Amino acid sequence: MRKTVLFDLDGTLLDTLQDITSATNEILSRYGRAACTVAEMRDFVGNGARHQFRSSWKGDISEELLDEALELYRPYYAAHIPDTRPYDGIIELLKGLKADGFRMAVVTNKPVLPTTSLCNKLLGDLVDVVVAESPERPKKPAPDMVEEAMRQLGVTRDDCVYVGDSEVDVATGRNSGMPCYACTWGYRDTDVLLRSGADILVDSAEELGRMLRCGEKSARLMTLLKRRRSVRKFEDRPVEEEKIRALLSAALLAPTSRSLSEVEYRAITDRTVIGFLAQCKEHGAGPLTTAPLALVLTADADKADTWIEDSSLAAIVLQLMAEELGLASCWIQMHLRKDEGDFDAEENVARVLGLPKGRRCVCVLAIGYRAEEKEANREPSLKDLRIHRL
């Protein structure tokens, strides 16, 4: 297990936005510049004070003037941090990790002065090492600051994970050769994190602690489960043959009761046939109208009384594999459904495909490249009433 955790500060451990905005506005006002809102500042932070101040200026500013303004900003901000707080559960997380023998560091693009003030005031001795912005080394996403933290801690990249809330942090993890746990409570929306390549999303400090202890493989699987959403509009772009084969070989690994069912898979890319499948039932077959691939699952109900269970398990394996392959999918239920004329949807599918007698169809999967954005699911609450811990 990786037992060193390198944390970003702003938007990850601490909610600093109000104080950053107030301090920036104080300095901007001294130059007669307009104030920024907290919402604007959310987009400006993450790349260091220079980038943040230049963005807040909202107009041309010379490097000399920027240097001068930053000279005023750094000490002013360090001395005015009344509203900054650790996010919910962060102190408990750090205490728990420390008790379990984890080593921890803060690695931030923030200037040294405010970083030191904040870490001393709010984190005390919970973190072992703090590396802040310095002219001596390139800032994140370059790996140098992470390497400095590793040097001070006496650990290697194989011991470490990186935790942050922005695309800069995702890139920092990648450039440093370690997993990045991207937290969704910070200053970036989840879709920004996913687009920047995040493959581990954590939605709370409690989940972060759990996933750090379970390891990054389970964290990635959990993220795959969150990312999988039913997609109902697909790009006009074929699914590559090797991906179709990867899907089918994954399906063959699905469990079946007593291995009796022999679920069969028909991969259909002919648009006319997929169009006919879309008409097999009255409601909810819309995704098939744009899908470049339809996977029809059938099972022999005479051979296995668990044909519905067997088919359903294969379907979810296929949906997860599709997500892992960068594809999206939607389950189109056929069993128990009717078409517009009140004809049985399953029989319609059998007719369209000329299925042998006895083969039953629980569902068709519409698969392709997504043409609609769907928000990732969030961590479900373990306080959910459906969960009973006996």
Ligand SMILES: Cc1cc2nc3c(=O)[nH]c(=O)nc-3n(C[C@H](O)[C@H](O)[C@H](O)COP(=O)(O)O)c2cc1C
């Ligand atoms: C048994 C079953 C039948 C479903 N039937 C359809 C369907 O016919 N058409 C459709 O668009 N979605 C169908 N879905 C997808 C659900 O609507 C979808 O999974 C649910 O709304 C949750 O959304 P999510 O998959 O994005 O998390 C079905 C899902 C299941 C498990």
